[in-house]
Amino acid sequence: MxxxxxxxxxxxxxxxxxxxxxxxxxxxxxxxxxVGILYLAAMVSFFFVGAxxxxxxxxxxxxxxxxxxxxxxxxxxxxxxxxxxxxxxxIPGLSAVFGNxxxxxxxxxxxxxxxxxxxxxxxxxxxxxxxxxxxxxxxxGPPDTGWSFYAPYSLRTGTNVTLAVFAxxxxxxxxxxxxxxFITTVHRMRAPGMTWHRxxxxxxxxxxxxxxxxxxxxxxxxxxxxxxxxxxxxIGVFDPAKGGDPLxxxxxxxxxxxxxxxxxxxPAMGAISEIIPTHARRTAFGYxxxxxxxxxxxxxxxxxxxxxxxxxxxxETANMVFSLLTFLVAxxxxxxxxxxxxxxxxxxxxLSPPMLFALTFVFLFTIGGLTGVMQGALALNVHLHDTYxxxxxxxxVMFGGTGMAFFAALLHWFPKMFGKMYNRKVATLAxxxxxxxxxxxxxxxxxxxxxxxxxxxxxxxxxxxxxxVVATVGSxxxxxxxxxxxxxxxxxxxRGEKAPANPWGGVTxxxxxxxxxxxxxxxxxxxxxxxxxAFNPGRTx
Amino acid sequence: MSGxxxxxxxPHRDYQGAKIGMWLFVFTELILxxxxxxxYSAYRTKYPHEFHEGGQELNVVIGVANTIVLLTSSLTVAMxxxxxxxxxxxxxxxxxxxxxxxxxxxxxxxxxxxSAEIGRGIYPNGPELLKRPQGAIIFFGLYxxxxxxxxxxxLAGIGVLAVMLALLTKDRIRSDDYVKLENAGxxxxxxxxxxxxxxxxxxxxx
Numbered sequence: 001m002x003x004x005x006x007x008x009x010x011x012x013x014x015x016x017x018x019x020x021x022x023x024x025x026x027x028x029x030x031x032x033x034x035v036g037i038l039y040l041a042a043m044v045s046f047f048f049v050g051a052x053x054x055x056x057x058x059x060x061x062x063x064x065x066x067x068x069x070x071x072x073x074x075x076x077x078x079x080x081x082x083x084x085x086x087x088x089x090x091i092p093g094l095s096a097v098f099g100n101x102x103x104x105x106x107x108x109x110x111x112x113x114x115x116x117x118x119x120x121x122x123x124x125x126x127x128x129x130x131x132x133x134x135x136x137x138x139x140x141g142p143p144d145t146g147w148s149f150y151a152p153y154s155l156r157t158g159t160n161v162t163l164a165v166f167a168x169x170x171x172x173x174x175x176x177x178x179x180x181x182f183i184t185t186v187h188r189m190r191a192p193g194m195t196w197h198r199x200x201x202x203x204x205x206x207x208x209x210x211x212x213x214x215x216x217x218x219x220x221x222x223x224x225x226x227x228x229x230x231x232x233x234x235i236g237v238f239d240p241a242k243g244g245d246p247l248x249x250x251x252x253x254x255x256x257x258x259x260x261x262x263x264x265x266x267p268a269m270g271a272i273s274e275i276i277p278t279h280a281r282r283t284a285f286g287y288x289x290x291x292x293x294x295x296x297x298x299x300x301x302x303x304x305x306x307x308x309x310x311x312x313x314x315x316e317t318a319n320m321v322f323s324l325l326t327f328l329v330a331x332x333x334x335x336x337x338x339x340x341x342x343x344x345x346x347x348x349x350x351l352s353p354p355m356l357f358a359l360t361f362v363f364l365f366t367i368g369g370l371t372g373v374m375q376g377a378l379a380l381n382v383h384l385h386d387t388y389x390x391x392x393x394x395x396x397v398m399f400g401g402t403g404m405a406f407f408a409a410l411l412h413w414f415p416k417m418f419g420k421m422y423n424r425k426v427a428t429l430a431x432x433x434x435x436x437x438x439x440x441x442x443x444x445x446x447x448x449x450x451x452x453x454x455x456x457x458x459x460x461x462x463x464x465x466x467x468x469v470v471a472t473v474g475s476x477x478x479x480x481x482x483x484x485x486x487x488x489x490x491x492x493x494x495r496g497e498k499a500p501a502n503p504w505g506g507v508t509x510x511x512x513x514x515x516x517x518x519x520x521x522x523x524x525x526x527x528x529x530x531x532x533x534a535f536n537p538g539r540t541x
Numbered sequence: 542m543s544g545x546x547x548x549x550x551x552p553h554r555d556y557q558g559a560k561i562g563m564w565l566f567v568f569t570e571l572i573l574x575x576x577x578x579x580x581y582s583a584y585r586t587k588y589p590h591e592f593h594e595g596g597q598e599l600n601v602v603i604g605v606a607n608t609i610v611l612l613t614s615s616l617t618v619a620m621x622x623x624x625x626x627x628x629x630x631x632x633x634x635x636x637x638x639x640x641x642x643x644x645x646x647x648x649x650x651x652x653x654x655x656s657a658e659i660g661r662g663i664y665p666n667g668p669e670l671l672k673r674p675q676g677a678i679i680f681f682g683l684y685x686x687x688x689x690x691x692x693x694x695x696l697a698g699i700g701v702l703a704v705m706l707a708l709l710t711k712d713r714i715r716s717d718d719y720v721k722l723e724n725a726g727x728x729x730x731x732x733x734x735x736x737x738x739x740x741x742x743x744x745x746x747x
Binding site for chain 1: 555557558561562565566568569570572573574575576577579580583584587588665666674675676678679682683685686690
């Protein structure tokens with residue numbers, strides 16, 4: 001693929017064209033680019049709500065005595081923080097935003113396979129979000145079960161679990177339809193010459209994710225449906241008083257929710273696999289290894305769910321099998337990390353804002369991954385289970401991983417999506433408080449958990465107090481950095497300089513079309529003649 | 542569907558793509574029920590005796606009759622697709638109408654069957670059921686959940702097939718463009734296949 005051919009394209013930008021003007025032009029548009037931006041706007045809003053709740057919880061921990069909220073509110077806070085961040089931010093995540101916007105462009109297509117279904121997915125997402133918000137203000141108060149809705153407590157609590165669970169069920173449809181759409185798109189819509197091994201790595205990762213979305217989400221659907229049936233009719237399948245087994249709830253829940261972790265992280269890894277070669281001017285090292293490791297993470301990652309349940313009373317055999325499988329999934333993840341590092345070797349590295357966040361991803365994700373392997377060890381797990389260690393690990397993977405990759409991808413593709421360039425200095429400046437604050441907050445959590453601080457506790461013992469104060473101060477840095485980061489982008493949206501078609505010197509297809517892209521993406525469907533990431537033609541493997 | 546541009550003139554139509562999408566959706570439905578089959582197998586292992594007794598209580602005659610009704614309806618929808626492929630519009634419409642009728646018969650049977658059981662106090666949290674051992678509560682809990690969810694799928698299928706009938710009438714499904722009807726048929730076969738597993742697991746388990 002060449003870097004030329006930007007000139008001579010006519011057709012108005014997708015931001016200006018369209019039959020309808022104003023808000024209707026957006027919420028009735030089936031243009032995959034507009035749908036991607038609809039997701040972006042919704043998800044960033046939810047992210048800040050979730051982050052606000054997170055900061056509130058940190059403020060609670062600032063004192064050893066009750067201050068701003070009571071214990072019941074605290075239970076609601078960590079539940080709602082989890083539900084919002086998981087179901088409304090990281091699960092749709094990079095796939096819904098950047099997958100929608102860039103998957104068709106990266107394979108040389110004009111849209112996804114089912115554009116109307118695509119818009120319908122967003123409607124399901126928004127309907128689910130509306131129900132989730134409704135569940136906070138109706139019934140007997142917001143749910144207090146934790147985001148995992150564990151039975152039997154979720155069957156008994158008087159809070160508004162039924163509606164919250166139904167909200168997650170509806171959001172599941174959004175995820176399934178997006179998955180079906182992306183799989184079909186990759187199979188049917190590739191441009192001439194775009195063979196499987198010429199697809200950019202982001203496409204591979206979104207494709208692998210789509211399979212997990214299609215195959216795992218229905219299990220969540222039925223599990224949540226059963227919780228609703230239990231609460232409304234009392235069918236008894238998870239109720240020990242009626243002969244049901246709560247352990248089976250945990251199995252069904254994690255059969256979805258562990259693969260869901262890979263729904264969250266795989267597209268993030270794909271975005272990193274785009275950003276690192278582009279900003280290091282270097283062919284992706286081990287293209288096939290990165291591509292196939294996405295598929296194997298999706299495969300093996302679907303078989304590790306019960307490592308969430310080592311202390312729940314499973315058999316020894318089950319514990320050992322799931323521990324082994326958990327260790328195995330570290331291999332494809334490590335393959336990716338090594339290949340990204342090798343890509344940097346002898347590269348011409350531009351420490352641009354997206355690159356900075358991509359490298360931060362690699363650093364933080366490695367910590368998250370290694371702490372995950374530690375939890376996979378049975379003996380250690382008994383000690384670490386249900387402590388702040390788990391909270392720290394999870395945030396290193398989900399926030400340090402998916403979150404940072406989301407920021408990196410946003411900074412990388414923002415000029416293409418909106419045709420505006422942000423202030424690079426400010427974006428770099430935002431990185432410092434984010435990086436420092438993040439590690440103050442979550443590394444301290446790892447330490448606190450190791451010392452024995454249990455998660456989801458409203459109050460703590462004196463020996464944990466210093467750690468809690470450090471973490472809370474870290475959260476302030478983190479939020480300050482986030483505000484600078486997004487403030488900078490909002491300013492750029494209105495006052496930014498016009499972005500060139502190819503600000504980073506990228507060689508994948510999205511950089512061959514104008515910024516922002518025209519409605520039909522390509523004036524003429526391109527013919528692909530070689531591998532992606534051909535930065536030094538003639539010397540690529 | 543999209544703005545101006547050279548490609549917008551010709552509508553995008555992809556027979557293979559539509560089929561891939563539908564098959565993927567059928568997978569998700571199978572996995573949705575798969576979670577319930579998983580629970581069934583776990584609880585059947587735990588309460589073999591109660592599951593045996595529970596099965597004896599169900600109305601095998603209605604169960605088998607419904608199986609025949611549903612299998613026949615799958616046949617008629619398949620014949621309807623063949624008819625439209627050959628361009629026989631009238632025949633396709635009649636066959637599809639018969640499918641809808643059979644689906645309605647299935648649901649009526651279901652209502653009769655459930656009403657009888659509910660009348661005896663056998664339903665979740667029902668007075669009669671709560672007197673029974675735990676295994677029986679679970680058996681009937683799963684019975685109502687699984688046949689109920691299946692019934693909802695029959696209802697959804699009726700909706701989909703009714704839309705197809707309307708599209709046939711409006712000539713939107715033709716001998717050169719019938720993938721919608723084919724996909725609706727695929728969905729209907731899925732509903733059928735799930736029932737074929739429900740019948741032995743509940744009615745013939747005794």
